[in-house]
Amino acid sequence: MNFDDKSYKEKKVISIGTVRELTGLSERQIRYYEERKLIFPARTASGIRKYSFLDVERLVDIANQIEDGVQTYEIRQQWKKKEKQKEDWKKQMLKGQLQAHFKNYDGK
Amino acid sequence: MNFDDKSYKEKKVISIGTVRELTGLSERQIRYYEERKLIFPARTASGIRKYSFLDVERLVDIANQIEDGVQTYEIRQQWKKKEKQKEDWKKQMLKGQLQAHFKNYDGK
DNA sequence: CGTGTAAGGAATTCTGACACG
DNA sequence: CGTGTAAGGAATTCTGACACG
Incomplete structure (x- = not known):
């Protein structure tokens, strides 16, 4: 708000x-x-x-x-890893939505 | 939170x-x-x-x-007025609570 | 009344480097 | 590797004042 x-x-x-x-x-x-x-x-x-x-x-x-x-470079690597995990999570969400979409169109 | x-x-x-x-x-x-x-x-x-x-x-x-x-002093006065209103409102709230309190003790 | 400006000084921030380990 | 420090310069901020209106 x-x-x-x-x-x-x-x-x-x-x-x-x-x-x-x-x-x-x-x-x-x-x-x-x-x-x-x-x-x-x-x-x-x-x-x-x-x-x-x-x-x-x-x-x-x-x-x-x-x-x-x-060490500083380890901290940086750790953050990169977290960034990647976030990206993967987003892709999973998208994948789930696509599957739900096709299910509606195919199953009926 | x-x-x-x-x-x-x-x-x-x-x-x-x-x-x-x-x-x-x-x-x-x-x-x-x-x-x-x-x-x-x-x-x-x-x-x-x-x-x-x-x-x-x-x-x-x-x-x-x-x-x-x-003018600057008018702005200051206006704020003081608002401060006062806020104070009055708080008093009203308090008054209301007190009345509710006594009602419970007196009416029963 | 509200705002611009030049003035001089004090405090802040910046970079590159040397030091230690 | 991570941090301290002295060095010199540039940018920021401060106050009190004069100006205009």
Whole structure:
């Protein structure tokens, strides 16, 4: 209903110093995770990084995994795997709908 | 359920340049509305203003009213009036509950 | 009253690099 | 590999003031 509430979470408006305060991470860490393709802030015309609340949550998640000894490229691979699973799930849904469709047309 | 979605809207994390882009207002206007007690950004330790998405919405509302010729102090008065109405409504609710309460105890 | 602007200073952010391990 | 830090520069933000009307 209030779809704006969702965009608040994804709107990239927070600069790195505020992200530092929100997450407790150092700016060095935040920029490094970007270098390792784990986070993708927007950039202003002059090059200043802007993050969303969703990015902030993701950063905390990343930091926790690294604390647990997971390497950055492993985190990236894990996310790719999850993306693939999501794709597969969508295909299954579509397949199910198609089958239901043909059943109606063939069985009668 | 996801009560964080609400706090996103009220968390003061946006600096004035981004607010300018979000609202289309000038920084001068944004600071002036604060001077007139219509908006209340947070401040970092070093004095940088930080706004929430709710503040951004309020700023757009303020700007629209000013465009319509409403003066800043009138906007402030109008809000005070609405605050009062809200208070009165709460009292009414409370009164209603009290009456229902006594009815149960007295009528039986 | 509401807004623009130039002024000078302080705080923020950026990149590339060296360091440690 | 992940993070700290000093370095120099560029972009941002702040306040108080003058201007117009």
